Amino acid sequence: MQPYSDTTLSPEDTTAAHLSIQQVSKVFPGQSRWLDKLQRRTSADFVAIADIDLDITPNTFVSIIGPSGCGKSTLLNIMAGLSTPTSGVVMVNGRPITGPGPDRGVIFQNYALMPWMTVAQNIRFAVETVYPKLPRAEQKAIVHEYITLVGLQGAERKHPHELSGGMRQRVGIARALAIKPQILLMDEPFGALDALTRGFLQDEIERIWEQQRQTVILITHSIEEALLLSDRIVMMTRGPAARVAQVLDVPFSRPRKRETLDQHPAYHALKAAMEQHLSYETRAVEESRVRTRR
Numbered sequence: 001m002q003p004y005s006d007t008t009l010s011p012e013d014t015t016a017a018h019l020s021i022q023q024v025s026k027v028f029p030g031q032s033r034w035l036d037k038l039q040r041r042t043s044a045d046f047v048a049i050a051d052i053d054l055d056i057t058p059n060t061f062v063s064i065i066g067p068s069g070c071g072k073s074t075l076l077n078i079m080a081g082l083s084t085p086t087s088g089v090v091m092v093n094g095r096p097i098t099g100p101g102p103d104r105g106v107i108f109q110n111y112a113l114m115p116w117m118t119v120a121q122n123i124r125f126a127v128e129t130v131y132p133k134l135p136r137a138e139q140k141a142i143v144h145e146y147i148t149l150v151g152l153q154g155a156e157r158k159h160p161h162e163l164s165g166g167m168r169q170r171v172g173i174a175r176a177l178a179i180k181p182q183i184l185l186m187d188e189p190f191g192a193l194d195a196l197t198r199g200f201l202q203d204e205i206e207r208i209w210e211q212q213r214q215t216v217i218l219i220t221h222s223i224e225e226a227l228l229l230s231d232r233i234v235m236m237t238r239g240p241a242a243r244v245a246q247v248l249d250v251p252f253s254r255p256r257k258r259e260t261l262d263q264h265p266a267y268h269a270l271k272a273a274m275e276q277h278l279s280y281e282t283r284a285v286e287e288s289r290v291r292t293r294r
């Protein structure tokens with residue numbers, strides 16, 4: 001996709017993004033401070049994800065689905081460069097990532113807005129940071145365009161504490177899209193929204209993706225959402241040491257219509273495979289919880 005003109009991004013940044021996750025594991029260290037030791041509260045290291053291998057070809061829309069707490073956000077934060085893997089590497093176009101970058105836009109599960117900035121300032125800050133050389137009027141026009149896209153006109157001057165959860169999430173979506181990243185990383189972006197807004201924004205994301213075709217990673221709990229939007233669906237096992245259980249290819253042609261999607265011959269088999277996977281993994285998590293409580 002083309003970023004805005006007159007930016008500090010280098011021309012090679014405009015190439016389609018190939019994302020390669022190679023043998024990525026993340027271990028969160030247990031408590032071992034002297035006070036914890038004294039109080040015998042030390043805990044073992046926690047292996048969240050183990051040996052994740054994923055090759056995401058440019059311009060593909062990939063969803064990640066798995067039981068709650070399995071490590072989806074952990075993996076996404078590593079792809080965003082916000083967290084380093086304990087072992088393994090994430091490469092973008094053959095280069096290992098060393099931190100966050102303007103090539104990757106992130107929509108966080110918990111909004112992550114700057115509380116002292118208004119809606120417009122939150123979005124403008126991202127645009128200014130990524131495209132500092134863009135004339136001010138153009139920056140403002142982009143902010144306006146994306147505020148309109150997510151339906152936040154009238155709320156431009158509000159601060160995050162004055163917004164509903166759904167509105168905050170829309171600011172997060174606008175902020176990530178406004179920088180036109182090559183890779184869009186979304187952590188349950190529609191989870192806090194009412195059904196109508198969710199449907200509207202899902203359609204918008206699909207429409208934008210049809211036009212711009214960046215590489216998208218979407219974490220979701222919704223089977224229908226994954227089937228509506230994705231080319232491939234990555235199903236993760238439960239944690240600890242969560243892995244990739246299976247990758248499904250979604251063969252539906254685009255543009256897709258939610259009303260007729262279930263008429264495709266492959267729809268019900270794919271949906272059943274995902275339901276079965278999630279219910280098996282979630283039941284196993286619950287059973288192990290019950291066992292440890294006894």
Ligand SMILES: Nc1ncnc2c1ncn2[C@@H]1O[C@H](COP(=O)(O)OP(=O)(O)OP(=O)(O)O)[C@@H](O)[C@H]1O
Pocket residue numbers: 028046048066067068069070071072073074075109239
């Ligand atoms: N900073 C941290 N320190 C210790 N453990 C962590 C940390 N972050 C996450 N974990 C643990 O790693 C596991 C995976 O967490 P993560 O947030 O990635 O799960 P998730 O799949 O995104 O869950 P959900 O679907 O509920 O959002 C969980 O058991 C969690 O408790």
Ligand SMILES: [Mg+2]
Pocket residue numbers: 072073074109187
């Ligand atoms: Mg999460």
